[in-house]
Amino acid sequence: MSRVSARAALLAYRVAGIALYPLVGSYLAYRAMKGKEDRSRRLERLGFASLARPRGPLVWVHAASVGETIAIMPMIRELRRREIHVLLTTGTVTSAALVQSRLADEVIHQYVPLDVKFPVKRFIAYWKPDACITAESEIWPTTIAELARRHIPQIRVNARISDRSFDRWHNRLSIAEALFGRMSLVVAQSDLDAERFRDLGAWPVIVSGNLKSDTDPPPCDEAVLAAYRRQIGNRSTWAAISTFEGEEKSVAAVHKALKPKNGQLTILVPRHPDRADAIEAMLKEAGLTVARRSRKDVLTPETDVFLGDSIGEMGLYLRLTEIAFVGKSLASEGGQNPLEPAMLGCAVLSGPHVQNFRDAYQHLVRKGGARIVKDTEMLAKAVHYLLVNDLARVKMVDAGHDAMEEMRGALSKTVKALEPYINPLTVSARLQPKAAVAR
The missing domain is CATH 3.40.50.11720 (3-Deoxy-D-manno-octulosonic-acid transferase, N-terminal domain)
Incomplete structure (x- = not known):
């Protein structure tokens, strides 16, 4: 032109x-x-x-x-x-x-x-x-x-x-x-x-x-955090955050595959909370019990999925787990920011489509703080491995902290x-x- x-x-x-x-x-x-x-x-x-x-x-x-x-x-x-x-x-x-x-x-x-x-x-x-x-x-x-x-x-x-x-x-x-x-x-x-x-x-x-590596961790209400920790008790947890359409079905499949082995609570935080009604309907159709943050539902031993459909509370959800899958990377493309879960002590998992955060993922993967999974089956295996292997999970968390320090x-x-x-x-x-x- x-x-x-x-x-x-x-x-x-x-x-x-x-x-x-x-x-x-x-x-x-x-x-x-x-x-x-x-x-x-x-x-x-x-x-x-x-x-x-x-x-x-x-x-x-x-x-x-x-x-x-x-x-x-x-x-x-x-x-x-x-x-x-x-x-x-x-x-x-x-x-x-x-x-x-x-x-x-x-x-x-x-x-x-x-x-x-x-x-x-x-x-x-x-x-x-x-x-x-x-x-x-x-x-x-x-x-x-x-x-x-x-x-x-x-x-x-x-x-x-x-x-x-x-x-x-x-x-x-x-x-x-x-x-x-x-x-x-x-x-x-x-x-x-x-x-x-x-x-x-x-x-x-x-x-x-990346300026995001120099930000403070997202805050949360300590009283709310303590209340949810009491409700969760000794259950193991993992989170899927910033998910896009199509990825919630993968999260449901992972939960159902791992529940007989681990009895875990899945924390699901969609990128767009206005999709929460449709996501809840899909989860219930899959036979899962859902608690929603927007309704202030209590987490019981029967709760399968804690649906984080609130705005500005990522700091709360990430402090309830040590394993975080970051969305827009499995069923969608571009990726989402992996730095917040890394700085809050989570082992990071992601799909392969992370072009928009290429440098951050390369650094985290190279240090050992993140792992790329290619599909739902591989995601389930990675989540299960981290849930049952404390040493591997702590090693990834520490590597993520080290990577964050280097990126500042x-x-x-x-x-x-x-x-x-x-x-x-x-x-x-x-x-x-x-x-x-x-x-």
């Missing part, structure tokens, strides 16, 4: 957004009906602010969903320590709830505006960010263009690009160069990610490692890379009068 064709394609994208803008209200109403939008805050998606802009330097930080939000929390706290205001946008209801529970007093939260000219212009004109920092992989052409037009630095941190995304962008290289070339800095997770971003036109690009350091590298952009803002912030809010 030529540069002229690339410009025409991007122009067509912007024009299409403008043409469809009258339908946006109905689109958001439909999503709100499905529980995918906060009905009371829909105007934020159109770029209308619901809070006042603080006086002084402000950095716009965007994290698409829960995983990205957790990953950048330490970076956000570093910006706040330097007295820089942080406007944090997210795109999902679950990530907004996470921000409210963990960062409410530290950031200004808004839903990210739709990537359409009018909402984006309205949003930027009101908030006037001094820089924009985005996490991981989303690319929004209109937002990139509007920020570039105002000469606002655009920085991508914890950046990764999947095999599929890279191939797609590489086949449209002129469009990629027109977008990625507008980034002021890319801080990539791995050497492979850095090479790919450079190939697509980004410069400069540095490597930091991404935060300091990221902050160092950001210093040319944030140090002047810190100086400006400290010169500001201590007035609270601009009116």
Whole structure:
């Protein structure tokens, strides 16, 4: 594709957004009906602010969903320590709830505006960010263009690009160069990610490692944890977390195969809790007894599966076991984050499709903290082996801890890379009068 064709394609994208803008209200109403939008805050998606802009330097930080939000929390706290205001946008209801529970007093939260000219212009004109920092992989052409037009630095941190995304962008290289070339800095997770971003036109690009390795373990309510531990008693447990459609059937099959030998409790945490009703129906049809976290069901000796259908409680579920299968890897592709179970003392199991977390899995597998299984039968054998072999399980847990320690350091590298952009803002912030809010 030529540069002229690339410009025409991007122009067509912007024009299409403008043409469809009258339908946006109905689109958001439909999503709100499905529980995918906060009905009371829909105007934020159109770029209308619901809070006042603080006086002084402000950095716009965007994290698409829960995983990205957790990953950048330490970076956000570093910006706040330097007295820089942080406007944090997210795109999902679950990530907004996470921000409210963990960062409410530290950031200004808004839903990210739709990537359409009018909402984006309205949003930027009101908030006037001094820089924009985005996490991981989303690319929004209109937002990139509007920020570039105002000469606002655009920085991508914890950046990764999947095999599929890279191939797609590489086949449209002129469009990629027109977008990625507008980034002021890319801080990539791995050497492979850095090479790919450079190939697509980004410069400069540095490597930091994965910010998720520098996050704190997910918290939990200690009283709730103690109560569930009492209910479980001496039963052995294993968990299947962040599962996608199709993988829950494998979990049920593993449980039924191992129950006569181990009498274990299976903890099942789907990636999308809104699928819990369908998952429970499938489990019951398979003859299994289900207890759900959302109903506060008691775990009895007869309970087969503890269905973790709550939001923001991964720290609870992982502390109830020492064996964790991480989903979107067996019946789906891409993988999910294995670092949280490793840092919370779990031996990690995964299917083979982990392209989105390739570096993390390679490191964990090399150290002995994770094992890849190819199918349901192999998963059952691995879970059984770890349930009955305490020495092997402890060895994997310790190896996972060692791997996590070796992977730390991404935060300091990221902050160092950001210093040319944030140090002047810190100086400006400290010169500001201590007035609270601009009116």
